[in-house]
Amino acid sequence: MSTASLRTADDLTTYRHQVDEAAQFISARADAVPSTALILGTGLGGLADRMAVTHTLPYDEIPHFPVSTVDAHAGRLLIGTLDETPVVAMQGRMHAYEDYGPWQLGFPVRVLGTLGIDTLLISNAAGGLNPHFSASDIMLITDHINFLGLNPLTGPNHDGWGPRFPDMSEPYDPALRRCLQDVALEHGIKLQQGVYMAALGPSLETKAEYRFMRQMGADAVGMSTVPEVLVARHMGIRVAALSVITDECFPDALEPVHIDDVLAAADAAKPQLTRLVTDALARIAA
Ligand code: HPA
Numbered sequence: 001m002s003t004a005s006l007r008t009a010d011d012l013t014t015y016r017h018q019v020d021e022a023a024q025f026i027s028a029r030a031d032a033v034p035s036t037a038l039i040l041g042t043g044l045g046g047l048a049d050r051m052a053v054t055h056t057l058p059y060d061e062i063p064h065f066p067v068s069t070v071d072a073h074a075g076r077l078l079i080g081t082l083d084e085t086p087v088v089a090m091q092g093r094m095h096a097y098e099d100y101g102p103w104q105l106g107f108p109v110r111v112l113g114t115l116g117i118d119t120l121l122i123s124n125a126a127g128g129l130n131p132h133f134s135a136s137d138i139m140l141i142t143d144h145i146n147f148l149g150l151n152p153l154t155g156p157n158h159d160g161w162g163p164r165f166p167d168m169s170e171p172y173d174p175a176l177r178r179c180l181q182d183v184a185l186e187h188g189i190k191l192q193q194g195v196y197m198a199a200l201g202p203s204l205e206t207k208a209e210y211r212f213m214r215q216m217g218a219d220a221v222g223m224s225t226v227p228e229v230l231v232a233r234h235m236g237i238r239v240a241a242l243s244v245i246t247d248e249c250f251p252d253a254l255e256p257v258h259i260d261d262v263l264a265a266a267d268a269a270k271p272q273l274t275r276l277v278t279d280a281l282a283r284i285a286a
Pocket residue numbers: 125126127128199201204205221222223246247249262
């Protein structure tokens with residue numbers, strides 16, 4: 001069976017066993033698995049520098065765990081504390097453009113959900129479509145548009161995880177969003193807000209596509225996050241997500257983008273992003 005796409009009840013049973021095996025592997029190594037998880041996106045893995053790490057589990061050692069193929073992603077699970085707050089952090093993630101099937105994309109969050117996390121804070125690098133945004137701004141995601149052409153919840157549903165038709169009227173938890181806004185205000189951190197559109201990639205978009213996306217109602221575009229959010233919401237995990245705007249995708253003034261520029265812009269946002277996430281986590285956990 002390939003977990004790329006699951007069609008039958010047997011496929012689902014196999015997949016559930018794989019999720020359970022991965023979860024058991026992790027819980028056997030960690031003293032306790034924190035209730036809050038963090039996913040660190042492209043160029044944002046450095047956020048983990050502030051963590052006091054007690055356990056490092058490379059993805060390729062965790063049974064069945066998909067392994068990220070992107071250079072900028074470290075590909076390991078870190079368990080420890082961020083300024084006293086216990087967290088489990090995914091340093092590196094999988095993307096649909098790496099040719100993972102929908103269920104593989106959902107695998108890490110299924111494992112974290114099985115381990116009992118109740119809160120997921122996601123970060124990503126995204127291109128800014130809203131003309132009020134500049135490179136290195138941080139955007140609080142208020143809502144999303146799934147333009148990936150796939151959904152990790154397709155195939156047979158496991159009712160024990162969540163409903164067949166999970167509600168998406170408010171995927172990004174209002175209380176968590178307010179908490180992040182409060183922290184930003186208190187520290188004088190500029191926090192933009194907006195709608196994130198997930199595109200398949202790996203090519204960046206054309207001017208015509210950026211124009212289309214903006215007209216569809218998106219403020220930023222990236223190649224991740226939405227599959228993780230869908231799985232988390234399916235399992236009843238509350239979610240907040242932040243995009244670092246790494247390049248300006250304005251169709252009438254578009255400049256060529258190089259991955260080095262994307263990583264440099266992500267790096268420039270690191271101090272503010274770190275403060276925001278660290279303080280918000282402390283309040284969420286309190
Ligand atoms: N599209 C355009 N620019 C970007 C993206 C994207 O998906 N991610 C980061 N910068």
